[in-house]
Amino acid sequence: MRITVNVDGTRYTDEVEPRMSLVHYLRERLGKTGTVIGCDTSNCGACTVHLDGHSVKSCSVLAVQADGCEVTTIEGLARDGQMHPVQQAFHDNHALQCGFCTPGMIMQAIDLLADDPDPDENAVRHGLEGNLCRCTGYQNIVRAVRDAAQKMAPGAGPAAEQ
Numbered sequence: 001m002r003i004t005v006n007v008d009g010t011r012y013t014d015e016v017e018p019r020m021s022l023v024h025y026l027r028e029r030l031g032k033t034g035t036v037i038g039c040d041t042s043n044c045g046a047c048t049v050h051l052d053g054h055s056v057k058s059c060s061v062l063a064v065q066a067d068g069c070e071v072t073t074i075e076g077l078a079r080d081g082q083m084h085p086v087q088q089a090f091h092d093n094h095a096l097q098c099g100f101c102t103p104g105m106i107m108q109a110i111d112l113l114a115d116d117p118d119p120d121e122n123a124v125r126h127g128l129e130g131n132l133c134r135c136t137g138y139q140n141i142v143r144a145v146r147d148a149a150q151k152m153a154p155g156a157g158p159a160a161e162q
């Protein structure tokens with residue numbers, strides 16, 4: 001089937017098998033290997049991307065379902081050489097160890113902050129419960145998301161504009 005998708009600001013038209021998942025399309029056709037596959041069964045959240053502005057587990061979405069949509073991956077977040085404030089907060093708060101879950105965590109955290117710009121610790125933990133990390137114990141991830149929320153708050157400076 002023919003699909004047209006806008007991924008990280010670039011328009012792509014491709015023929016895909018109807019059974020191809022979005023994560024396989026992103027990685028194998030577009031070379032967007034920043035989006036990773038942990039379980040391939042919608043359990044771990046490593047493959048999280050934004051589809052029309054909302055987070056989805058791209059292993060559980062077919063590429064044909066993204067036809068006509070905007071997809072943002074971890075590779076589409078930085079602007080003019082500047083990391084997105086959530087990326088920066090993960091860096092600043094040492095919110096990763098092996099880093100495998102990090103792309104999905106960041107994409108999910110951005111969606112969480114769009115819905116709740118000032119989440120308390122429980123809200124962050126609840127918002128990220130579909131994203132598994134096996135290294136950090138989540139403490140610094142929660143800290144990073146709350147740090148990003150403060151830096152993205154209106155009037156907090158340049159980061160607030162992203």
Ligand code: FES
Pocket residue numbers: 036037038039040041042043044045046047048057058059060
């Ligand atoms: Fe998609 Fe685990 S790879 S949720």
